[in-house]
Structure formats: structure tokens, C-alpha cells
Amino acid sequence: MTTTCTHTNPGGCATLKVKVHSPGADQETSEGESGRGMCGIVGMVSTGPVNQDIYDSLALLQHRGQDSTGMATLEGGGFHIHKAKGQVKEAYRTRDMRKLRGTTGLGHVRYATKGSAKREEEAQPFYVNSPFGIVLVHNGNLTNTRELTAQLHDQDRRHLNTTSDTELLVNVLARELQVAQDGKDFNPQQLFTAITRVHERVEGSYAAIALIAGHGLLAFRDPFGIRPLVLGRRQAGLLGTEWVVASESLVLESGDYDIVKDIAPGEAVFISTGGELFEQQCSPSPQMYPCSFEYVYLARPDSTMNGISVYEARLRLGDRLAATIAKHAPVKDIDVVMPIPDSARPAAMQVARRLGIEYREGFYKNKYVGRTFIMPGQAQRTKSVKQKLNALPSEFEGKNVLIVDDSIVRGTTSKEIVEMARRAGAKSVTFTSAAPPVRYPHVYGINMPSSSELVAAGRTIPEITQEIGADYLIYQEVEDMKDAILEGSDITELDMSCFTGEYCTGNVDQEYLDWLEGNQSS
Structure with a gap:
């Protein structure tokens, strides 16, 4: 989907002329398919054309979503927008990049959380034309979408064209910014007032970046800091200061930006098109509960989030x-320790080192197949496991193998891996997880909406062991995971809801989980 040049009309609202390029638009779509999910976002205010830098940043964040991508740039008073299905390298052609003119912009990579992702309309960014004109991208998941949908229709009289909670978020922001206007002139305090009201109305997790037509870039984070967002800065010689906001610090390091800070829970920052920074805490009682799964699996190991090195x-x-x-497995009988590449490799190296067992690489990963955790649809995930991993028989033949994976979610991958190891000649398979059992839905933006899909839900560990076909199964303890992630940090809490069933925002009840089970199965 390519949006041609935009402009600002005399009334102050951005208007668009849209040219749609959507080869799959005639395909059927899943009823209620949502645009929510684990995503990667980036925003930049530069002194020169920003399109290539955003493209490069999205490629670095590709591990956070491979279903669709989108980019928007701000030129003068209007936007240029392009979004499409597929990976970054497939979605942007030379003609698309040439249209994305401007020195301020944002980008997004996404995966879907229900069925197969066919609706290009669900791809981000989302646009509203008033007030000023706003384009927004979002990483997270709103948990009061039903209430917000009713409010926007009945009270705010705003039209929604998709089921995406990102469209809800941009419309709530637009409504509150409209109310906060105290005159014809724009000022950052209006944005901060609007974000305060957004925090009051919106529940769940959200790290968001928005462009305000003619004015600059806004970034904000939910009051619990569940989803990550980091701010960076670099000097462009005599031209001035350039800024970046992104999901992961690796974007900043690749672009030679200095890390300024992680945007705090509840905080909003605004950067004008001229590079001036404004910041304000917009929540009366912010708390820090970063998502534990970022450190376990989702983030790249070379990123630092909330001051914590993912690799370490x-x-x-x-x-x-x-x-x-060492407490629960016959360690003396184990011949080799093997990781499931790539995210389990650091943990597996330490397991081998601590237990004094030889470390070997027994699985080869095809890097050109999407991560099974973020593949839309269980049937596609099952097929993808066999495509993306291959066992090397020489490493397994006649050996008692201890396999380390980062986590076990649905059990699909784990069962296939155990079968691969046995076919390759393993004498016995001890399967271990660097994360605790995932027993509860994750409602804050990770693709675990249904407890019926989780292999550990309602099962004992011996039952899970039988389900995946292993000889032994050992999980990380919840408190050990928490201590390992937070060691050396000033942060005292994590969102561990999918392991404990305790939801940090305090507004997730059984009625909501039942509704989620029936409407958002992956």
C-alpha cells in the first residue's frame, strides 16, 4: 500500500491521496483478525533524508516481526506513507523509497496474532487527519479494546476501519489532543496533556511513536513500562542534533547514536522537526514492569533494555x-549439551560450563525461514519447525543429549526437536527450558492469547514430558528467572504474567481471559 504526497489544508488537518498496491487484497480475511502483536518500532528526527536510516533500522528489528512493515515520513506539513506485507527487504522498492521524502519519519515491523495475516489494512502505521494530522506506530497490546471501541463510537464519534488496537490508540490520542488544544497554535504541553488523558483511558501495554504533521515526533510508553523504548542522539556536525527512538538499543549502536535513556514508564517525549527535545512524565504513579520475555527470547542479544544487557x-x-x-537430572550420564539456535545459545553455554559437560552444536538453523513463535497459524508453525532446523547425526549418534531451549510455549517445536534428536541417533534426550512453564495467556503483546494452546496449561511436568516425548524435562524456576534478569539492576519487578498468572496492570480478570480465549486464538 503506497500513499502518495500529502499536504496540509487551510483548516490545519492533513489530507491524503491514497494509491493502493495490494496484490492479496482480494483474499479472504479472518473475522476479528487483529493487528496486535510483538512488533518493532523506530522513529527519527534528522538533518537529512531519513528514509534509508529507517529502512536500515527496520532490517535490524526484523526479528520482532516478519508479517508486514510500514514507513511514514514527514515533509513540510504532510506525510508520505508506504506499508506492505512481508519482510523489510521485500516490501520497499526503489520507487517506494524515493517517495518517502522528509527528514522526520517512523517505521514498523509486525506479526499477526490471529490466523494467517492477510489484511494489509492491519499493517502499521495508522493515520488520522485531525487534529493536525497524526501517523502512529505501536508495540504492545491494549486490554480494554471493547470499552475503547464503544467510547470512540458513542462519545467521540470517531470511525474505526479495522480491528487493530493501534487504530484505537491513534484515535484516542487524536481525540485527547483535540480536547487539549487551547488555541490555534501548537505547543508540546498540549501533547503532554493529551498523553496524560491517554494513560487514563487506555489499559494494557503500549510503546508508541507518532508524527504530528508540520511539528515533529512524539514517543510515549505505558505507565508500567512493559514494552521497551529507548532514546538516542547524535551530532550532525554544524547541521545540529539528530534523534532516534526505537524498540531496541542495537538500532542506536548501529547508527552511531549515543544512548540518552530508556523512556520511562508513563513518560512522553516530543522532538520538533528542528531537533528540540521536550519531555514530561505524564502518569501520576508510574511503575516499572518490563516484559520478562524480552530477555528470555524476543530481543536480540546485542541489545540493552532498561539498563540490562540481554546477552548477559x-x-x-x-x-x-x-x-x-544438577538437582533433578542424571548429570553424570549426559554426554553433550546442545542449544536450540539462536536465542538459547548463551544459556546453553553456561549450562555446559557449570556442569562440566562438553558443549556441541547439533542443530543447524536455516535463517531464511520465519521464527516459529511468530508464524501466524499453528499449522504453519508446525511445518516451519521442520524447515528451519536440521539435526546433524554425527553429533547425536549413541549420545545422551541435554538440549537447552529458551522457552517452551505450545510444545510444537519442542516435540519436533525431540523427534529429530532421536532420528539422528540420540540415546536419550533431556530437554530443558531457560524459562519457567508458560501456563497463562500473555495479554501484553506476545502471541500467547489462549491457554488451550499452551502445553503447560493444566499439565504437570511429567505430563508435559510425555507430551513432547523427552526422557527428562527441566524448567527454570520463576524466582531464578527473575533474579537472573534483574541481577545488578535497580529494577525490582518484571511482568511475568504468562508464568505466574499475575497481571501487573491489575485490570485483567477471568472474564477478559475467557473473551480472549474465544476471540483471539492464534
Whole structure:
């Protein structure tokens, strides 16, 4: 979907002329398919054309979503927007990039959380024309979408064209910014007042970046800081200061930006098109509950989130897991320790080191197949496991193998891996997880909406062991995971809801989970 040049009309609202390129638009779509899910976002205010830098940043964040991508740039008073299905390298052609003119912009990569992702309309960014003109991208998941949908229709009289909660969020922001206007002139305080009201109305997790036509870039984070967002800065010689906001710090390091800070829970920052920074805490009682799954699996190991190195956290997860393995497994009989590439590798290295067992790489990963955790649809996930991993028989033949994976969610991948190891000649298979059992839905933006899909839900560990076909199964303890991630940090809490059933926002009840089970199965 390509949006041609936009402009600002005399009334102050951005208007669009849209040219749609959507080869799959005639395909059927899943009823209620949602645009929610684990995503990667980036926004930049530069002194020169920003399109290539955003493209490069999205490629670095590709691991966070491979279903669709979108980019928007701000030129003068209007936007240029392009969004399409597929990966970054497939979605942007030279003619698309040439149209994305401007020195301020944002981008997004996404995966779907229900069925197969066919609706290009669900791809981000989302646009509203008033007030000023707003384009927004979002990483997270809103948990009061039913209430917000009713409010926007009945009270705010705003039309929704999709089931995406990102469209809800941009419309709530637009409504509150409209109310906050105290005259014809724009000022950042209006944005901060609007974000305060957004925090009051919106529940769940959200890290968001928005462009305000003719004015600049806004970034804000939910009052619990569940989803990550980091701010960076670099000097462009005499031209001035350039800024970036992104889901992961690796974007900043790749672009030679200095890390300024992680945007705080409840905080909003506004950067004018001229590079001036404004910031304000917009929540009366912010708390820090970063998502534990970022450190376990989702983030790239070379990122630092909330001051915590992802790689070092995974090493510590391996240290803790090794101690638990020593208590519950026949360690003296194990011949080799093997990781499931790539995210389990740091933990597996530490398990081998701590237990004094040889570390070997027994699985080869095809890097050109999408991550099974973020593949839309269970049937596609099952097929993808066989496509993306291959066992090397020489590493398995006649050996008692201890396999380390980052986590076990649905059990699909784990069962296939155990079968692969046996077919390759393993004498016995001990399967271990660097994360605790995933027993509860994750409602804050990760693709675990239904407890019926979770292999650990309602099962004992011996039952799970039988389900995946392993000889032994050992999980990380919840407190060990928490301690490993937070060691050396000032942060005291994590969102661990999918492991404990305790939802940090306090507004997730059984009625909501039942509704989620019936409407958002992946």
C-alpha cells in the first residue's frame, strides 16, 4: 500500500491521496483478525533524508516481526506513507523509497496474532487527519479494546476501519489532543496533556511513536513500562542534533547514536522537526514492569533494555538453570549439551560450563525461514519447525543429549526437536527450558492469547514430558528467572504474567481471559 504526497489544508488537518498496491487484497480475511502483536518500532528526527536510516533500522528489528512493515515520513506539513506485507527487504522498492521524502519519519515491523495475516489494512502505521494530522506506530497490546471501541463510537464519534488496537490508540490520542488544544497554535504541553488523558483511558501495554504533521515526533510508553523504548542522539556536525527512538538499543549502536535513556514508564517525549527535545512524565504513579520475555527470547542479544544487557541476562539464566538441572537430572550420564539456535545459545553455554559437560552444536538453523513463535497459524508453525532446523547425526549418534531451549510455549517445536534428536541417533534426550512453564495467556503483546494452546496449561511436568516425548524435562524456576534478569539492576519487578498468572496492570480478570480465549486464538 503506497500513499502518495500529502499536504496540509487551510483548516490545519492533513489530507491524503491514497494509491493502493495490494496484490492479496482480494483474499479472504479472518473475522476479528487483529493487528496486535510483538512488533518493532523506530522513529527519527534528522538533518537529512531519513528514509534509508529507517529502512536500515527496520532490517535490524526484523526479528520482532516478519508479517508486514510500514514507513511514514514527514515533509513540510504532510506525510508520505508506504506499508506492505512481508519482510523489510521485500516490501520497499526503489520507487517506494524515493517517495518517502522528509527528514522526520517512523517505521514498523509486525506479526499477526490471529490466523494467517492477510489484511494489509492491519499493517502499521495508522493515520488520522485531525487534529493536525497524526501517523502512529505501536508495540504492545491494549486490554480494554471493547470499552475503547464503544467510547470512540458513542462519545467521540470517531470511525474505526479495522480491528487493530493501534487504530484505537491513534484515535484516542487524536481525540485527547483535540480536547487539549487551547488555541490555534501548537505547543508540546498540549501533547503532554493529551498523553496524560491517554494513560487514563487506555489499559494494557503500549510503546508508541507518532508524527504530528508540520511539528515533529512524539514517543510515549505505558505507565508500567512493559514494552521497551529507548532514546538516542547524535551530532550532525554544524547541521545540529539528530534523534532516534526505537524498540531496541542495537538500532542506536548501529547508527552511531549515543544512548540518552530508556523512556520511562508513563513518560512522553516530543522532538520538533528542528531537533528540540521536550519531555514530561505524564502518569501520576508510574511503575516499572518490563516484559520478562524480552530477555528470555524476543530481543536480540546485542541489545540493552532498561539498563540490562540481554546477552548477559541470558548467560545468568543459564547459570541458574544449571543449578536446577544438577538437582533433578542424571548429570553424570549426559554426554553433550546442545542449544536450540539462536536465542538459547548463551544459556546453553553456561549450562555446559557449570556442569562440566562438553558443549556441541547439533542443530543447524536455516535463517531464511520465519521464527516459529511468530508464524501466524499453528499449522504453519508446525511445518516451519521442520524447515528451519536440521539435526546433524554425527553429533547425536549413541549420545545422551541435554538440549537447552529458551522457552517452551505450545510444545510444537519442542516435540519436533525431540523427534529429530532421536532420528539422528540420540540415546536419550533431556530437554530443558531457560524459562519457567508458560501456563497463562500473555495479554501484553506476545502471541500467547489462549491457554488451550499452551502445553503447560493444566499439565504437570511429567505430563508435559510425555507430551513432547523427552526422557527428562527441566524448567527454570520463576524466582531464578527473575533474579537472573534483574541481577545488578535497580529494577525490582518484571511482568511475568504468562508464568505466574499475575497481571501487573491489575485490570485483567477471568472474564477478559475467557473473551480472549474465544476471540483471539492464534
